[in-house]
Every structure is written in structure tokens, then in C-alpha cells.
Amino acid sequence: MTEIYPPIEPYAAGMLDVGDGNAVHWTASGNPDGKPALVVHGGPGSGSSPGARRLLDPARYRIVQFDQRGCGRSTPHAADPATDMRHNTTRHLIADMEQLRDHLGIDRWLLHGGSWGSTLILAYAQQHPERVSEIVIAAVTMTRRSEIDWLYRGVGRFFPEQWERFLAAAPGTPRDGDIVGAYARLSEDPDARVREKATADWCAWEDAVLSGETGGASNPYSDRPSAARQAFVRICARYFAHGAWLDEGALLRDAGRLTGIPGVLVHGRLDMGGPLITAWELHRAWPGSELIVVENVGHLGSPTTRDHVLRALDRFAALP
Numbered sequence: 033m034t035e036i037y038p039p040i041e042p043y044a045a046g047m048l049d050v051g052d053g054n055a056v057h058w059t060a061s062g063n064p065d066g067k068p069a070l071v072v073h074g075g076p077g078s079g080s081s082p083g084a085r086r087l088l089d090p091a092r093y094r095i096v097q098f099d100q101r102g103c104g105r106s107t108p109h110a111a112d113p114a115t116d117m118r119h120n121t122t123r124h125l126i127a128d129m130e131q132l133r134d135h136l137g138i139d140r141w142l143l144h145g146g147s148w149g150s151t152l153i154l155a156y157a158q159q160h161p162e163r164v165s166e167i168v169i170a171a172v173t174m175t176r177r178s179e180i181d182w183l184y185r186g187v188g189r190f191f192p193e194q195w196e197r198f199l200a201a202a203p204g205t206p207r208d209g210d211i212v213g214a215y216a217r218l219s220e221d222p223d224a225r226v227r228e229k230a231t232a233d234w235c236a237w238e239d240a241v242l243s244g245e246t247g248g249a250s251n252p253y254s255d256r257p258s259a260a261r262q263a264f265v266r267i268c269a270r271y272f273a274h275g276a277w278l279d280e281g282a283l284l285r286d287a288g289r290l291t292g293i294p295g296v297l298v299h300g301r302l303d304m305g306g307p308l309i310t311a312w313e314l315h316r317a318w319p320g321s322e323l324i325v326v327e328n329v330g331h332l333g334s335p336t337t338r339d340h341v342l343r344a345l346d347r348f349a350a351l352p
Contacts, residue, residue, distance in 0.1 A: 034339045036086040047107070048098075048135055050128045052119035057105035058098040058132055062090035067165075067349055068138045070129070071097045072145030072153050074171075076276075077267030079104030079260065087342055088144070092349040096141070098132055100125050100152075103263045110263035113220075113227065120267065122276045126156045133163060142348055144341075146170040147306070147331070148268075151276060151283065154314075158289040166348040167295040170341050171303060171331050172311035174283040175276040183305050184212050184272070187241055190304065194240035201233035216269040219262075231265045241305050245330040252332070287317035294351075295321040296344035298337055300329030 042059035050056050062085070069088055073080045080097040088095050101120045102110035109115060129152075133141065142165050143153045150169040157164045173179060188195030199205060202214035218230035235253035242252055256264065271277075279285075295318060299311035308325065315323035324340045326333070 034342045036338065036342065037088065037090055039082065039086060040090050048128075048132055050101075050124075050131055052124070053108065053116070054101050054119060054124075054128075055107045056098055056101065056128050056132065057107075058096065058136075060094060060096050060136070061085050062088065062093045062095040064094055066090075066092050066094040067351075068136075068141035069093045069095055069345075070133075070141050070143050071095065072129075072143060072149040073097075073100065073104075074145065074147035074149045075103065075264055075268060076100060076125075076148045076152075076271045077103045077110065077264040078148075079263075087338070088345050089349050093142075093345075094138075096132070096136065096138075098128070100267075101128065102267050103260070109259065110266045111259040113222070113224075117220075117266070117270060120270070121274075122152065122155055122271070122278060125152055126159055129156050130160060130163070139163070140165045142166045142168070142345075144168045144345065146333075147173055148175065148271075151175040151278075154283045154287075154290075155276075155278065157293060158283065158286045161289050161293060164293050166351065167290070167293060168298075168341060168344045168348065169295070170298045170333055170337055171306055172297050172299050172314055173306050174281075174310055174314065175272070175278060176284075176310075177275045177280050179306065179310060180212060180272045180275065182307065183241070184237070187304055191240045191243075194237060198233060198237040198240075201229065210273070212269055213273040215265070216273040219266040219269050227262065227266075231262050234265045234269065235261055242331060244302075244304060245332045284313055284317055287314060288319070290321070291319045293320075294348065296340075297321060297323045298326060298333075298340045298344075299323070300326050300331065300333060300337065302329060303331045305331045 044060040099106040238253040239251040
């Protein structure tokens with residue numbers, strides 16, 4: 033197995049005023065004169081992680097990370113019920129990425145991320161293809177309503193007990209109703225106890241979907257600090273209740289806009305939260321893309337997943 037790169041500290045960081053009362057926190061690590069690469073975190077609402085930059089060679093990459101609106105160290109934070117969420121949409125995040133690129137004086141950058149991060153990467157790249165040099169994605173999503181329905185309803189056939197609890201925690205929601213929308217409303221409830229319960233119930237469901245990968249040894253969502261959990265659920269439920277403000281199937285429909293951008297897609301065959309069909313359909317619609325299917329692996333990936341991502345990033349580091 034390939035070793036990841038050693039931990040490094042940023043050589044620069046800041047808060048970028050992106051308007052609407054929002055400030056986005058960003059960091060830059062590695063080689064200031066290296067190839068620019070933007071690491072796009074998942075969630076939505078999970079925040080960036082120092083460990084994510086260890087997949088990129090710090091000697092060859094100028095590694096940029098940012099916390100999307102409302103999470104991580106960006107302000108205001110979505111855990112604060114007073115935070116106005118009207119200006120937190122996919123369109124705003126794409127504009128933030130462009131403003132950050134311009135602020136840092138970057139002409140083109142490689143984009144790397146996974147899960148929700150892949151949706152945001154694709155949406156940005158299709159809007160600004162001239163600003164993207166390459167793309168490396170692990171755990172592909174396009175946040176179509178059909179994918180959202182699978183994650184919060186369809187996959188429940190594998191976890192019927194947990195899904196019944198998830199549904200019951202959203203009173204009045206019929207079995208075939210808008211369960212994500214119900215949680216979005218609960219996460220905005222003026223009663224802190226209602227918001228806290230909705231956060232706990234949402235995270236318990238997310239953990240259940242990943243339980244086959246973790247073996248119950250950890251709870252990737254419930255184990256997060258309280259404020260991080262609250263921001264994650266509030267942002268996640270809001271985005272998914274609106275289909276990420278994307279026309280259904282738009283990212284697949286417009287995949288041709290990525291023509292000429294080298295791309296590597298790495299996806300686990302046993303990903304319960306995001307079935308392989310999404311990565312397969314994107315690969316077929318994106319000319320020149322490469323799809324690597326990792327056997328016996330789910331959404332969280334594995335050392336083998338990591339190896340494929342590392343190799344792709346190392347290969348692209350050598351390109352102009």
C-alpha cells in the first residue's frame with residue numbers, strides 16, 4: 033500500500049468576505065509555487081479536514097482548502113439558530129470557490145473531493161471548465177433527487193429497524209412522504225430540544241447506513257462535536273430538501289462540458305449510500321474520464337481506494 037504524505041501545517045490562512053454577511057475560512061499548504069489544487073469537503077456541512085491534504089504531494093502541490101458556508105471555521109456558523117440560511121445554496125458555494133480562486137491569484141486548479149464534494153466539484157467545473165486542470169473524485173455523487181430518495185428511503189430495505197426509527201422521529205410524515213423536508217423543518221424549529229433530537233436522529237440514520245463498513249466500532253456522524261453535528265444536519269437537510277438547487281439530472285446532462293478535463297473517478301462497489309450506478313453513468317457521459325471500481329469497499333473507502341486516489345493525484349502533479 034502507498035503511504036500518505038506526512039502531516040503539514042498551512043503556510044497561509046484567512047477569512048474571505050464572500051458577501052451576504054458570510055466569511056469563508058481558507059488555508060494554503062504545501063509548495064506556494066506548486067500546482068494549485070483545491071480540496072472540496074463533503075457533507076454538505078462537514079467542514080474541511082487537515083488529514084485530507086495528506087493525499088497530495090506537498091512538494092509539488094499548492095494545496096488549498098476551504099470551509100463551505102456555515103460550517104468549519106467559516107462564519108456565521110449554522111449551529112447558531114440565528115444564522116440566516118437563505119444565502120447558503122449550491123450557487124453561492126460555486127461563487128465562493130471562484131472568488132477564492134481569484135483572491136489567491138490562481139488561474140486553473142485541480143479539484144479533488146468526494147461524496148457531496150463531488151457534486152460541488154462537478155457543478156463548479158461545468159460552470160467554469162476553463163478554470164479546472166484535472167479532477168479526482170472518490171465516492172461519486174450528483175445529488176439527484178433519485179439519489180437522495182435512495183439514501184433516506186430506498187436503502188432502508190437493508191436497515192428496516194433503523195429506518196422505521198428515522199421515520200418515526202419525523203411525526204406526521206407518511207412512509208412515502210418528504211422525510212428529508214420534514215427533518216429540514218425540524219432542524220429550524222425554535223425549540224432547541226426539537227433541533228437537538230432531530231440532529232441526533234439524522235446522525236443515527238447516517239451511521240446506520242455506514243454500519244456495514246464500520247462494524248459498529250465508530251459512528252462517523254454521531255461522534256462529531258455537538259456544534260459540528262448541528263451544522264451538518266441543518267445544512268445537509270436543507271440542501272437535500274431542495275435537491276441542491278440543481279435541475280434533476282443536470283450534472284449528468286451537462287457532463288459533456290467536462291470534455292478535455294482529465295478525470296479519475298474512484299468508487300466502491302458496495303457503497304450503500306451512493307450506489308455505483310451514479311459513477312458509472314457519469315463516466316459514460318464524461319468523455320475521457322477514467323472509472324476505477326474498488327471491490328468489497330463502501331462509501332468510506334479503504335486503503336485500496338486511497339492508493340488509487342494517491343496515484344491519480346501523483347500522476348496529475350506531473351502535468352503542466
